Amino acid sequence: MFRILVAEDDASARLLMCEVLRRAGYEPCPARDGVEALEVMEHYQCDLAVVDITMPRMDGIAFTQTLREGNCDLPVLMVTARVTQEDKRRGFRAGTDDYMVKPVDEEEMLWRIEALLRRSRSAAEQRLTVGGTVLDYRAMSATCGGKPVPLSAKEFQLLYKLLSY
Numbered sequence: 826m827f828r829i830l831v832a833e834d835d836a837s838a839r840l841l842m843c844e845v846l847r848r849a850g851y852e853p854c855p856a857r858d859g860v861e862a863l864e865v866m867e868h869y870q871c872d873l874a875v876v877d878i879t880m881p882r883m884d885g886i887a888f889t890q891t892l893r894e895g896n897c898d899l900p901v902l903m904v905t906a907r908v909t910q911e912d913k914r915r916g917f918r919a920g921t922d923d924y925m926v927k928p929v930d931e932e933e934m935l936w937r938i939e940a941l942l943r944r945s946r947s948a949a950e951q952r953l954t955v956g957g958t959v960l961d962y963r964a965m966s967a968t969c970g971g972k973p974v975p976l977s978a979k980e981f982q983l984l985y986k987l988l989s990y
Contacts, residue, residue, distance in 0.1 A: 826850065826851065826852050827851050827852065827872040827873065827942055828851070828852045828853075828854055828869055828870065828871045828872050829846050829851045829852065829853050829854065829871065829872065829873050829874070829875060829938065830853075830854045830856060830862055830865055830866065830869075830871040830873070830874040830875070830876075830899075831843055831846070831853050831854065831855050831856065831874075831875050832856045832857075832858065832859060832861070832862040832874060832875070832876045832877060832880065832885065832888060833855075833856075833857075833875075833876075833877045833880070833904075834857055834858055834877060834879070834880040834881060835877070836857075838877075838927075839855050839857070840855075842875060842904075842934075843855050845931045845934070845935070846875075846935075846938075849935050851938075854869055854871060857880070857881075858880040858881050858882045858883055858884075859876075859880060859882065859883025859884060859885065859887055859888030859891070860882040860883045861882075862874065862876070862883075862888055863883075863888070863891065866899075866978065867977070867978055867979060868978060869978060870962075870965040870978055870981070870982075871899060872899075872900075872942060872945070873899065873900045873901075873902065873938060873941055873942055873945070874888075874892075874899055874900070874901045874902070875902045875904055875934075875938070876888055876889065876901055876902070876903050876904070876921075877903070877904060877905050878903060878905040878907050878912065878916065879905065879906070879907070885903055885905065885916070885921075886915055886916065886919045887919075889901050889903070889916070889919040889920045889921050890919045890920065892920065893919070893920035896986070897982075898945070899945075900922045900923075900941040900942065900944070900945045901920065901921045901922050901923075902921070902922065902923045902924075902925065902934070902937055902938060902941060903916045903921045903923070903924045903925070904925045904927060904929055904934065905924075905925075905926065905927060906926070906927045907926070908926050922941055923937050923940075923941060925937065953985060953988055955988050957969055957970045957971075958974075958988070960981070960984065960985050960988060962985060965978065965981050967981060967984065
């Protein structure tokens with residue numbers, strides 16, 4: 826099951842998006858803003874983020890820039906009421922992968938999520954083996970010599986990137 830981060834400051838919109846994702850077979854991870862979204866990512870391996878632009882503490886643009894500056898290739902779908910070309914330009918320049926304007930057609934949002942997941946490496950079962958060390962990207966688990974190695978989400982991602990090279 827894919828885990829989708831939902832960063833939206835409007836409680837009703839966040840609950841609705843999470844319910845739509847749950848009904849579609851995804852596991853939603855809600856966050857009220859970009860700061861909370863980063864905290865969620867410390868504890869959970871997310872496969873995609875659905876992000877609003879206008880949020881307190883850290884907006885969607887700053888959140889996406891933070892991911893990209895940290896070399897995080899998590900697919901990002903911006904879902905926002907911001908409709909100008911300048912808003913869209915800022916979103917794509919920050920590193921978003923797709924952009925939808927509210928009100929959002931739920932079915933179209935799910936199609937876009939499916940397409941983004943298909944194109945990302947998280948859509949495939951990722952298992953990396955180097956010597957006796959095995960990293961399972963989907964399960965976010967590591968073993969060395971057949972024994973489990975406890976790692977935080979951040980440690981796992983760093984080790985996975987390093988061993989990928």
